Amino acid sequence: MCEHQADEGAKLVDVSKMDRRDLLRGLATGTLVLVAGCATYENPVTGRSQFIIVDDAQLAQASLSAWQQMRQQTPTWNNAAAQRRLEAVGGRIVQAAGRGNQSWEFVLFNGEEKNAFVLPGGQVGFYRGLYEICERDDWMATVLGHEVGHVTGRHAAERYSREVATQTALQVAGTQINSQLAMAALGLGAQVGVSLPFSREQEAEADIIGLRYMQSAGYDPKQSIPFWQAMQSGGGSRPPAFLSTHPDPDDRVQRLRNFINQQGWGPV
Numbered sequence: 513m514c515e516h517q518a519d520e521g522a523k524l525v526d527v528s529k530m531d532r533r534d535l536l537r538g539l540a541t542g543t544l545v546l547v548a549g550c551a552t553y554e555n556p557v558t559g560r561s562q563f564i565i566v567d568d569a570q571l572a573q574a575s576l577s578a579w580q581q582m583r584q585q586t587p588t589w590n591n592a593a594a595q596r597r598l599e600a601v602g603g604r605i606v607q608a609a610g611r612g613n614q615s616w617e618f619v620l621f622n623g624e625e626k627n628a629f630v631l632p633g634g635q636v637g638f639y640r641g642l643y644e645i646c647e648r649d650d651w652m653a654t655v656l657g658h659e660v661g662h663v664t665g666r667h668a669a670e671r672y673s674r675e676v677a678t679q680t681a682l683q684v685a686g687t688q689i690n691s692q693l694a695m696a697a698l699g700l701g702a703q704v705g706v707s708l709p710f711s712r713e714q715e716a717e718a719d720i721i722g723l724r725y726m727q728s729a730g731y732d733p734k735q736s737i738p739f740w741q742a743m744q745s746g747g748g749s750r751p752p753a754f755l756s757t758h759p760d761p762d763d764r765v766q767r768l769r770n771f772i773n774q775q776g777w778g779p780v
């Protein structure tokens with residue numbers, strides 16, 4: 513639903529704080545806003561006005577092909593009990609998110625990685641390595657709340673839109689376009705769905721959205737703290753991929769603590 517006109521979209525640009533790249537991006541934003549008429553989306557989940565110029569149908573289609581490619585390349589972990597558990601926790605989280613009417617797919621991949629990912633079409637990949645440290649359902653709910661939060665937060669659409677805007681800016685500036693980048697933004701590269709990390713802000717936002725979903729689904733948001741601590745301590749000298757896009761795990765735990773206490777769900 514689009515209620516904002518071009519001048520609304522233009523407010524996203526703060527010229528005073530821009531370096532050259534940002535300036536170009538801002539230029540593209542203006543161009544695209546004029547062309548599209550509307551590029552801002554008031555997302556009730558994030559409470560932010562988001563710059564989005566890709567529609568959900570396009571993203572769903574791209575997700576599907578990325579997912580199919582991923583499924584072909586990565587062996588699944590065939591463990592019926594684990595699959596039931598994943599779907600049970602995932603089902604409660606998507607209900608809590610008010611997204612029970614959308615199609616979701618939860619798949620266990622047979623890999624050591626302590627990692628999980630989500631595609632904007634609702635496909636969730638969960639690696640055996642991560643499953644094996646999830647000793648409580650609350651811990652799985654921490655991960656799944658976060659992943660579902662990326663979807664309801666429309667983070668992939670936002671990421672993709674920024675990339676397209678940047679590409680358009682480069683075109684405007686007469687620089688060669690790299691269409692690979694735009695494709696990568698959708699996660700269509702070899703490392704599907706995880707090739708371009710979400711921004712640090714999006715990761716932090718997904719954490720908080722996830723805590724809300726956990727709480728409404730009847731899981732204990734306080735358990736997100738020991739979960740992330742276990743992820744940290746189990747990481748060895750090299751942090752697992754799931755953590756590597758989150759530069760400071762101590763900050764993360766502190767932010768979660770603050771939110772939980774603010775909500776009156778603590779103290780933690």
Ligand SMILES: [Zn+2]
Pocket residue numbers: 658662710715718
């Ligand atoms: Zn994330």
